[in-house]
Amino acid sequence: MRIIEENASLEFDLIEKEHKKNNMTRPVLTEMISDKINKVTDAVYSSELYKNEELFKEVIKGCCPDVLIKQVGFDAVMERDSI
Numbered sequence: 001m002r003i004i005e006e007n008a009s010l011e012f013d014l015i016e017k018e019h020k021k022n023n024m025t026r027p028v029l030t031e032m033i034s035d036k037i038n039k040v041t042d043a044v045y046s047s048e049l050y051k052n053e054e055l056f057k058e059v060i061k062g063c064c065p066d067v068l069i070k071q072v073g074f075d076a077v078m079e080r081d082s083i
């Protein structure tokens with residue numbers, strides 16, 4: 001949860017900074033950031049990074065809330081992710 005909160009805070013700060021700097025509307029900035037995040041995500045999935053199973057597992061572990069891991073187990077999370 002900490003990582004999600006930190007990322008959300010960073011995204012908010014970026015939106016506010018760019019809004020003040022360029023006077024662009026927040027919804028437009030939000031869409032631009034979302035598009036960039038999706039492009040980076042797609043690039044990671046199509047790269048060798050995604051194929052590195054150990055690295056991938058570490059990233060998933062770092063992004064999943066502890067309560068989810070405790071409740072369903074890491075293996076179950078990995079099975080659901082591979083859809």
